[in-house]
Amino acid sequence: MQVLVRDNNVDQALRALKKKLQREGVFREMKLRDHYEKPSEKRAREKAEAVRRARKLARKKMQREGLLPMKPRPVAAGR
Template sequence: MQVVVRDNNVDQALRALKKKLQREGVYREMKLRRFFEKPSEKKARDQAAAVRRARKLERKRLERDGAFQNRR
């Protein structure tokens, strides 16, 4: 990962680097790898995340579809 330093402005480049790292999920990955995680814990965490994603998608779908039904 690279960040260009312009006009010797290191603070701005550092801020841009942190933003890129945040977007890529590097901080989340570091937090997860700090301690050993049992495979069963990883599986449970992944399944819980999948459930959250599915519920969020369903809420968005219902919100979109429900808005059209209320207008009619």
């Protein structure tokens, strides 16, 4: 993974790196590997994650079809 530092602005590059790592799921993976997880707990966690993903996809599909109201988009001040 690579992040460019422009104009010696390390803080901005660090923010970009953290955002990339977050998107890739590195922090989540580190947290999971911090302690041993029993196989039964792992199966239960993965099943719960799959259920959450399926519900989210179904909710988005219903919103696209007009069966559920869309979430209002936040209006950014100053743009």
